[in-house]
Amino acid sequence: MRTLNLGILAHVDAGKTSLTERLLHTAGVIDEIGSVDDGSTRTDSLALERQRGITIKSAVVSFVIDDITVNLIDTPGHPDFIAEVERSLGVLDGAVLVISAVEGVQAQTRVLMRTLRRLRIPTIVFVNKIDRRGAHGERVLRSVAERLSPAVVPMGAAYGLGTRGAGFAPYDGTETAFVSGLAETLADHDDALMAAYLDDAAVLPYGLLHRELAAQTRRAAVHPVYFGSAITGAGVDALITGVKELLPASERDAEGAVLGTVFKIDRGPAGEKVAYVRMLSGTVRTRDRLTFGRDGAGKVTAISVFDQGSAVPRESVEAGRIAVLRGLGGVRIGDTVGGTGVTGVTARTGVSPDGAEHSRVSPEHFAPPTLETVVVPCRPADRGALHAALAQLVEQDPLIDLRQDELRQEISVSLYGEVQKEVIQATLANDFGVEVTFRETTTICVERLTGSGAAFEIMGKDHNPFLATVGLRVDPAPVDSGVEFRLEVELGSMPFAFMKAVEETVKESLFQGIHGWRIPDCTVTLTHSGYAARQSHSHGVFDKSMSSTAGDFRNLTPLVLMSALQQAGTAVHEPMHRFRLELPADVYGALLPVLARLRAVPRTPSTRGDAYVLEGEIPAAQVHELEQRLPTLTRGEGVLESAFDRYRPVTGAIPSRPRTDHDPLHRKEYLLRVVRRIAGG
Template identity: 65%
Template structure:
């Protein structure tokens, strides 16, 4: 039986969890459809999810239909939990993007579709809630074409739109307008269809069009659109047919080398780690020893594979399947198991732009809080747990206030720790503005370490991150480095990346290239530790020579307001340093789009209700970083501060 790993994605409240329930019901996995409002759905199993009526953690369920085993992954829709979506994207064969027929294309919908298209993930679109008052079909189709992609094909028509009896009728070979539109869409990527139409002057056979639609959908060139209602079931049968016929099944060699990705980590009743993995190649069996990141290994003690709604015990999980593995004590989200996939297959949304300090209400629980947050960071590495040893404070990176509230409730419910948060602040980054070079030579003052390290740092393209290159003669690198998987190079590279988490003003350094220009050692006294301790001093010296500029995150915003309120809103946007484009008047409404510093979004939200009589709707999403105007902000350092040589060496020598 073939396997399809399918993601359900949407803006919050578009109805994707309800659609998951309907699909499970249609496949016979559940006898009764659960309700998000009642907290009785299959995939929202956390108490917080049931309480809040939103998906927080991705969940996997399975069903079989028409000879295909579908592993369906329900993902969060709230933008505060985009990290969960990011991890799921790396394991998908296809996706269904759910859009509300009432609200239409929303901010998160655009973020998701842009990412799905960039990663070339085959995607069907399901326009939900056709039974709700205010539902529209033609307007939503226009919005999808204008805001998401023009490569769409409506697969049927809606009847009784906005009524409980609303339904969806699929098009067929007899619908001339449909076959003509389908021919036009597919001809853009199939010269044979163009040739058949031009040379024969006859319609392309319908079976040929359907086959080509499936082929182009599987290549993420075309996106069929279905309409329906997850609540009533209208249009869901047509969507199921589309899932099995138009999306590609998983591929992979079950006898090849093991290659898998960990996309979720949770803890069992006894506190043991459970890793959710997608296997791309090979077979993972109970008692296998698996290579994780670096030199870490783990022995698989149990395997579960998803089957007909639940995870069942199996002896192995094979290529194409999703499974749960026990026994990997050191596993983390994002780990590659066995053979790593290429860098091009690594996916990434925008990073968190907010940070807050977490403070236990009972001071004696500081140690327990650190343990609890460490476990949460295993499940979501993007919260970027950071400890300030000098001030004994813990910091988390966040996407928004809802995520903060969920963390607070999780700590109280799962760990029995009550916490408060300091004021949320914006996370900036630093970028080098020039080139800097530094070197410290073994045996020459003021270098106290048994190593020579020379580094050059220079700016790189925006969004490129940190790159490390080697520009050293092979003869100058000790032989044991190669025998230990280039331990020397790894020690310097890892230390460079760790050190650049705090730049000259305490912010993470981004978009730069660091080149190792010199190295030296004395045998047998030199160790990798010497390189690790010396590298921060050399790197910070080079960075000071290069100089940095502090950059703040900037969001795109989309603002729908009554047209008569624009005059009051524009001065507020100017005070908040927003840069709006020309307003677009749509009858009694007006649409304003533009850019605004992330630090000013909350203030705009606070004032919007009064400015627009409660009718304004604001959508926003991270777009880019740009230099801060005025005095650049600093963040207190939480490392050993290699910028202050005396202080750094005092701490280092004391630890050594």
């Protein structure tokens, strides 16, 4: 049987969880359709999800369409939980992007579609809620073509919009206008078809065009559009037909080598770690020993496979399926199971030489969180329990990015927004019994090099107390290129373990630049190296005071790196959001001074009927205030979309961030804290 891993994505409240319920009902998996408002849906299983009526965690259900097993992943729509969507993208064969026929294309819709197109994930668009008052058909279709992708193909006509009798009539190839438009759209993406179309569009049979539509949809070149209602079921049968015929279901190699990707981590009733794995090839059986990540390994103690809406215990799971594996205690999100290396979202927890802990994540598809806050336990005695609880939350959501300051005994977390903060607070209280409050939410900036710099320290000279020689040069690097470590010394000039210690410490230290912010992009070159060879006394006992250790290099490297950074200079950059604001024309003048005070940079507005459409950019730190003030300023008629765009240099006072390390910018204090052996005064 073929399998299709299908994602349901949407802006919050577009109706994707309701659509999931309708699909399960139509496929015969459930007898009654659950309600988001009543908290009775199959995929919103968390108490918090039922209380709030929103999806917080991605969930997997399975159903069968003819000879295709569909593993359906319902993802959160609220932008604060974009990390859940992030982790699901890597396991998808195709997607259904849900849009409300009332609200139309929204901010999160655009972010999702840009990402789906960039990753070339085959996508069908479903315009939901055609039965709701205020629903639009042609206007939403134009908006999809203008703001999401011009290569859209309406697969039928909606009728009775805004009424309970609203429905969808799929085209069957007898409609001249539809066939002509389909041929024109498909010809734009295929030279042979274009030649045939230009020769005589009338001779292109619909069967040929439909096959080409399926091929181009699977290449993510075009996007079929269906209309319907998840509540009434209108258009859902046509959507299911489209999923079956147009998206790329396939058979996998169950006899090959085991290979899978971990896209979600959860905890079982007894606190055991549970890994959600998409099986790419091979077959896994209980009691099999699997490797994962870079050097992890564990024995599979239990397997569950999604079948007809539920996770069912099985003795094995084969390629193409999504499985829940137990027994892999050290597994993390993004790990490759059965292969080598790490794929998808790489998340690791590192500990710097001073003991400060940082969870590190390399996001693949979406912008990182731009906000952070300090989490404060209401009872000081809960400090240890708070750390343990947050560590578990980081396992499940690496983009929370736990940052522990041992010096001040504080823990901070990264956030996408205020709703996520409220959910973390409720989760800590409900699941772990830890009551917390938060400090004021602040913006996460980054530092970028403004020039190049170099520094070195020679073993035995200039009050260097470490048995190590380290020289480093730092150079700017293009945005989003990451940190690259290079060697300008010969690879054999000192033991590889010492070079590795320098490289790891450099990358760890760059989490806190001159002003305390992470330096995400730069090139660091090792220019000088030297060490004291292993020496022993006459009785043969190794003597640390005479021989270099990796600790010498880990302790010296931050001093050298910070000296090089000070010579190079850094500039602090703040996150900026692009915004799109629809508002009544008569309030435009009153809004401009507010935007100026919030340091927004608007562009020239355009008109849409009796409304203005204003686009521009605004500091991420000011978005929340604009959202709060907008209803009053626009009589409740303003509609704001915003999404992260870029970092730009801070103007005015330079914000700094308290350091969590032993502060290598101040040499004397640093040495007092880290040196256990001071040679030569």
